[in-house]
Amino acid sequence: MASIKDVAAEAGVSVATVSRVLNDHPSVSADARTRVLAAVEALGYRPNAVARSLRTDQTRTLGLVISDVLNPYFTHLARSVEEEARALGYSVIIGNADERPDLQDHHVRTLLDRRIDGLLVSPTDGGSPLMLDAARSGTPMVFVDRWIAGLDVPVVRSDGHAAVHDLVAHLHGLGHRRLAIIAGPAATTTGRERVEAFRQALGAYGLALPDVYIGQGDFQAQSGRRATERFLDLAEPPEVVFAADNLMALGALDAVRARGLRVPDDIALAAFDDIPWFVHTDPPITAIAQPTGELGRAAVRALVDRIEGRPPESVTLPARLVARRSCGETAPHEPQVLQEPPASTEPSAATNRSQP
């Protein structure tokens, strides 16, 4: 592969001049510039990013460590992150933690070894020593979706409180009183918060959230299935199951079906995170939609601000309820947008917002 020296030789100038042309430094004569450009063209020369990074101490690369690539919420997030990063001149390397702290550490470590300029993380747990070190040692970092308390790291996330309240109102209005939740891991912020928001909203309607109505999940489908089976085995099963993410909702749907029961007639179902597929399930699933694309873009902007020396900002965007048939009401015809148009406006899956 041709190097800068070959170009310099071909153009009859020094490597310094070639470099200056490539980085369009002002003081290069028009003549030298055209000769260099011709040589570059002739040799098919492309600068070696590795060497450049070593010298400049920057890779123009962002690391993104997400909890689960198979979760459509996170792929959507990853996609918007890459789009915004590309627009700002950065590349993205994605690491999939698969909800496993050890894998998460593995990816953080390799990304750090590669000297990425900044790290975007949706932490799987409360923070390994490695992660805490990285954050404290000054690696530019931003949390997205989930975060770790007690660190001076900006957080870009969406706040589901109001939407969860809307959901409970919706369910209450449909006559449901025994509401259960499948929670995410307590080590994650989203795992805890969603339960708290739910409990709080229930309280506003004079309803309690008994411990047996809290299923412990891990954001994966299998755990949603198991938690739902346990609910159905209760002497007094809940009338509604609210899954704290979309994969656990899928597992819940499986469990209900496997018993020969029907949604919403026998039991209602709702989920946190709206995804295009929820429009097409049987029945369509009521969900709380996050502005996923905007979240990813805001996270990249915050991180790049941090990297380039501007003060980064934490961002919190509201989530909203999208009511469908899985809780009992027949929704009116709703616009079915399959996916967010590339890099343009939200929302992703559907647009009607229920009023309590």
Place this chain on the structure above:
Amino acid sequence: MASIKDVAAEAGVSVATVSRVLNDHPSVSADARTRVLAAVEALGYRPNAVARSLRTDQTRTLGLVISDVLNPYFTHLARSVEEEARALGYSVIIGNADERPDLQDHHVRTLLDRRIDGLLVSPTDGGSPLMLDAARSGTPMVFVDRWIAGLDVPVVRSDGHAAVHDLVAHLHGLGHRRLAIIAGPAATTTGRERVEAFRQALGAYGLALPDVYIGQGDFQAQSGRRATERFLDLAEPPEVVFAADNLMALGALDAVRARGLRVPDDIALAAFDDIPWFVHTDPPITAIAQPTGELGRAAVRALVDRIEGRPPESVTLPARLVARRSCGETAPHEPQVLQEPPASTEPSAATNRSQP
């Protein structure tokens, strides 16, 4: 950040010795080794992968350029690729082409600039000059799922001919005679092949595939919707629509619903690529399942063979039919496996195979 020099100073040895310890070169005294290790520990030293790559001319990184991250088939593929690569000591950088040749080129270019050791591509088109150059100039490369003809590049893919034949048999058995297909872009191998396999299978049953029954799609949901609308507008609409990928099937389902029609009563639907969600749609969708995980792993093995100087092998694995309710038959209870267990055996979504 501590460098090898700092470690050398701390341990009272030369950088050469530190390097030897780190790469466990045999000729280092036990004493020096322990001192170096202690210094590494004390300083929290991690080797700079950028510098190492520059010197050794290898990055231990694979590039993966896929056509669309939002397509569950490709995320599944990406996940298995990363898993196998990690097991072999490589990292993976994913580039999402979004079915756009220009974006594909962008990613190929940046990956090449970063001097990745090898490239895994599922080409979006027939091959840009850049891609052809890369292949011919000797960059280790393997095609996965789709490929470009006329290049000496190994291909890892699945062969759907038998499964498509099974599908047509299944449809014919259910009494369907007017069968339509939504094709992928003619510039892709999978775009062309699936139509050909379908036409061939129809021929075996004495059925023709008229041009009006071939919809032109681009593997995205929106195009599936439009093609289906066109089918429904025909004087004699088809009885079955076979979508060449899962997203177009989703679009087709939308279009049917939007007209107030029902699947399978008014029109039947089948798809190429099986994904976990197809079990949960209304109705569950009949699909042709590829051994996606095994495809990803085989592709990585082929590429790493190529990189490490062993002769790489092209691999072709069979796809198989998974019959569900969307074509008219009520399937018996089928085992519902939501996702392939991490890095273990196929299959991904469902297991029953229909017999003609």
Place this chain on the structure above:
DNA sequence: GTCGGTCGTGTAAACGATTCCACGACTCGC
């Protein structure tokens, strides 16, 4: 006509690792 300034260019020193080569200290065999 000289002086100071600008402009274009080249030389060479980094960046952080790996690795070839040389060299001193031992060991062993005769």
Place this chain on the structure above:
DNA sequence: GCGAGTCGTGGAATCGTTTACACGACCGAC
């Protein structure tokens, strides 16, 4: 006791860039 290995170690070159610095040529101003 001496020559030939072996072993552990360090010095220094190298990978492909960027960039500080020096320098010569040219220009305009006095």
